[in-house]
Structures are given as C-alpha cells and as structure tokens.
Amino acid sequence: MSEKWLEWAKELQSIAQAGLTYTKDPYDYERYLELRKLSTEIMNTYTEYDMHTIENLFANETGYQTPKVDIRAAVFQHGELLLVQEKEDGKWSLPGGWGDVGYTPAEVAVKEVQEETGYIVKVVRLLAVLDKSKHPHPPSPYHTYKIIFQCEIVGGNPSTSIETSASGFFNRTNLPPLSTGRTTTSQIALLFDFLHEPSKPVVYD
Template sequence: MEEQWLTWAKQLQAIAQAGLAYSKDVFDIERFKMIRNISLEILSRHTDMEVNKIKDLFANETGYPTPKVDVRAAVFHKEQILMVQEKSDGKWSLPGGWADIGYSPAEIAVKEVKEETGYDVKPIKLIAVFDKKCHPHPPSPYHVYKIMFLCELSGGNAKNSIETNDVQFFDKHQLPPLSIHRITKNQIELAFEHLKNAHAPIYFD
C-alpha cells in the first residue's frame, strides 16, 4: 500500500483540479489554487523534486480528475516471458504504456507490443486490473490503474524502439532487474500463473 502522505497529496490535487474546472467564484478559485500548491509542496518535500517540475508533470491537467490507465502485455514463447529494456532507466518491463484515446485496452496492448518489440500478438485473456497504490511500486504523483493481458505471439521479429534498448524472453526464475515503477515481480509471477492455468481468476485491485 502507498504511504499516507502520497494518498493525501493526490486527493488534494484531485479536489483542486475539479474545483478549478467547475468553480465560478473567484474566491473559491483562489482557494483551490492554494490547495493545489499544498499538494505540490507535499510531493516536493517527500520526493526531492522541484515544485515547478512536479507542477508540469502532475498539476497540468484540467477537467474532472480520473485515474490514468497503463496497459501491459504478458507475451510468452516456450514458457518464457517477453520483456523490454527501458531506455529511461536501463531496467526491464513488460511491453506496454499509457492508454491512448480512441483505442480499446486490448488494442493498446497489441499496439504497444508492436511498437516496443516488433512482435505481433493477439490478446486472449485479461489477467488483472491493478490499482498501482496497492502494490510495491515507488511513489507516483498519478493514481494509476494497470491493465494486464495475456497475449499470444502471432508473428513479427524482435526490434528495438525509441523507448527500448533491448527485447528478450526470460525464464520465470531468471528475470532481469525490473523497472519497478512499471512492473513488479509479483505481477510477472501472476502472468505465469495464468499461462499455466487458463481458468485462473482475474485479479483486481
């Protein structure tokens, strides 16, 4: 579970964002700006990031606040799982990323695998809908739902992308260093469970 200070900071940011989107009263607008600044200050104190940088990443959205959606694909070949080495931190994750407008979750999984690995896949089963705050990821300013699909390899060839340095398949017991703000060991192990058991229940939260 995420630390309480992070939950409070994100809740304050959500309240401020909704208030700034819908409030008409100038005094209320100023109060919501103050609430947003408090949330930014909390994040800055606990993450060593500058307030202005956090504001650009965290407090630049408008409208009613909703969780972000991260889609990941678990693709297997000979009981090994497909992983990509991220350029941003040099560590490894399942192919995937933020959901794009106009695509279904399954379409995002197919698109991300193709872009990041060169492989063609077909989603065959929903493995899980994770709430990121319920898992041992590093602190994140966003409230994120992570959707994971079990996918079947159908073609293509391995290639790197603008976001990845390498593409490889790994054994369950020989996983590389993980990019843990994207994926955790337990989440990968859950994917292996669904590979072994077609009737495994969908995980949520």
C-alpha cells in the same frame, strides 16, 4: 505504498482540480488554486523534484481528475515471458505504456508490443485490472490503474524502439532487474500462475 504524505498530496490535488473545474465562485476558485499549490509544495518537500517539474507533472491536468491507465501485455513463448529493457533506467518491464486516446485497451496492448519489440500479437484474454497503489511500486504522483492482457505472437521480428533497447524471453526463476515503477516481481509471478492455470479467473483490486 505506505507514504501517507503522497496519499494526502494526491487527495488534495484531486479536490483542488475538481473544485477548479466546477466552482462558479471566483473566491472559491482562488482557494482551490491555493489548495493545488499546497499539494505541489508537499511533493516538492518530500521528493527530489523541483517545483517547475512537479507542477508540469502533477498539477497540469484540467477537468475532473480520474486515474491514469497503464496497459501491459503478457506474451509467453515456450513457457517464458516477454520483457523489454527500458532505455530510461536500463531495467526490464512488460511491454506497454499509457492508454492512448482513440484506441481500445486491447488495441493499445497490440500497438505497444509491436512498437517496443517488433512482434505482432493478438490479444487472447484479460488477465488483471490492478490499482497500482495496492502493489509494491515506488511512489508515484499519479493514481494509476494497470490493465494486463495475455497476447500471442502471430508475426513480426524482434526489434528495438525509441523507448526500449532490447527484448527477451525469461522464465520466472531467471528474471532480469525489473523497472519496478512499471512491473513488479509479484506481478510477474501472477502472470506465470495464469500460464500454468489457464482457467484462473481475472484478478482485480
């Protein structure tokens, strides 16, 4: 959260992308291309990723740059929280993922739970809208908003998916190793606060 180089690289990328979108001057267009190249070089210098990967990951979008949206579901059963084991790193997170075009945020939460766990759920309420940069996640090239819904199981049976190798319910004192790029211990604690305080208002950054 304190990596100033990452903040600078993101800001340069955002300025460059806006300029590439709106400029009418061919000379300014070239300058914005150079600015975007500089942002990727910063990433290349301070991370282990090669330039090709960074360009595809970090500077491949067009149009005015806006934050990405990560949608997660908090599903409780008998006082325990549903988590999924990510195949990518073998660690655990709340079910969910990037928002999908054509779906509302709540529909994405329902879809992701079913795809990743086999459970059919319904959304009960919105719990939190968080800015990922304000929480103890590892550095990320994206500026991301995280939306968390509380959901209830209404059907289905547990299963795995192409992205998850297991799912299970955990209490707040017996958590598995978390995939902190997706879910942090402080966010888990916040969700249990909602469980024990149903009138708690929506949390936002």
